[in-house]
Amino acid sequence: MNIQGLALHGHMKPVTMIKFNREGDLLFSTAKEPNISVWYTKTGERLGVFNGHSAIAACDVNNYSTLLVTGGMDFKAKLWCVESGDELANIMLKSPARAVGFAHDDSKVMVSTSRKMGEKSAIQLYNLPFAVPKEDYIVQPVKTAFNPCAEFVSESDDITFAVWGPTNDTIYYSMFDGSVAILDVETMRTIRTQQPHEETINRIGFDCNYYTLITASKDKTARLLDSRDMSVIQTYKSDVPVNDAAISPCGDHVILGGGMEAQDVTTQGGQTSFEVKFYHKVHEKQLGQVRCHFGTINAVSFFPDGRGFASGAFDGLVKLHRFDENYEAAPGAKPVWSPESS
Structure with missing residues (x-):
């Protein structure tokens, strides 16, 4: 499976959050600066800013x-x-x-x-x-x-x-x-x-059906929780603090974004590449990673159709990643269970 990436240049400061609209044709991004950008996801064009x-x-x-x-x-x-x-x-x-x-x-x-x-x-x-x-x-x-x-x-x-x-x-x-x-x-x-965690939770988010909740923590893990009683279902282990995590709306995939905090890079050693990590939602296994930024990743989100994802990082970049036609054959692309099959 190939992943096609598109870099969106619009922020001078670290990106803090990205948000798709319901249809997935618009992406909103925020940063530690006055401007909120809105992007047309099919072309990567910036449609405007809110200041x-x-x-x-x-x-x-x-x-x-x-x-x-x-x-x-x-x-x-x-x-x-x-x-x-x-x-x-x-x-x-x-x-x-x-x-x-x-x-x-x-x-x-x-x-x-x-x-x-x-x-x-x-x-x-x-x-x-x-x-x-x-x-x-x-x-x-x-x-x-x-x-x-x-x-x-x-x-x-x-x-x-x-x-x-x-x-x-x-x-x-x-x-x-x-x-x-x-x-x-x-x-x-x-x-x-x-x-569910011993250290700070940076962000939480639901799957598209609100059955499960995913947490992203400074303790280098993300956990999948049952939304009813918040019991831990799965744990996804990383080697760096996790700032954001997202659940695929159509497959058994989970993505994690994170990295060392900026003040820790000089004191604890040089993390030079920052990647979005892919995990199998059911088996917890890491399936791969996409190196896409030059700074700590602060935000990740799947496209609403599940055929790609976006990421935003400390380097000020927002990146769109689309999966090719071979995605259907990738491990976890087809869910083990779905509400429609029950």
Whole structure:
């Protein structure tokens, strides 16, 4: 199997997150700089930028690809019109954002913030102040101030990342101590907690059916968890800290991205190549790796069709990788089990 790579040059600072829209024709990328880039994945063309932060940690796009939400390290979250690039709303936060996400019906926005400047880590929910825009509908900017409609404050630890659960009833979040927890949205209380890692979890994400959850940890492993009780199903071992991980939407493949932190490279030795590692989801075996960056990999994501992936790294590059026609014959390309076969 050959993998065709395409480098996207648009960031001068380390890439922090990448996000496909539902159809996979658009890719949004954020970095430790003011600009969010949007790319046309078929050609690699940069369609535009959203400018309004000082440095950005996370982003999410809604189901219709009409709205974009971003979370900044500048104590702000912002809503954008994807079509026009206009800033629609500015949400002032008490501490830097770590994660953002639209609810499944696009009715709410979730913002997770870090513990800093004397403020505790929190997850806040905001109602959208307008009807969810469909295709080709441009929303007008909102002048009123945004206040959270619900809030959860972590008394004990720092929340590192958060995502909506299988429905709008739950939010899953990870913590600095290696724990994962489920938050009940109605009561804004934690209903279950497990600790699958001994060190910090950098990011978490679901498979496309929300049956399993994958964690990426500083302890050099990623773990596949049952989304119901968060018991560990599989463990994928790496030789470097794992910053992000993703589950294929169509095959039994898992990808991991990571590397030594920048401040550790000079003190602990020279890691000169940084690669995305492929694992068999069921058998845990590493199947291969793709050397694609010159800095620590901070973000990985599969195309929604499963026929490729994207990566973003400390070197400021975003790379698109597409599998050729021989992918179907690769180990793990055909899942051992799928919901359709049960």
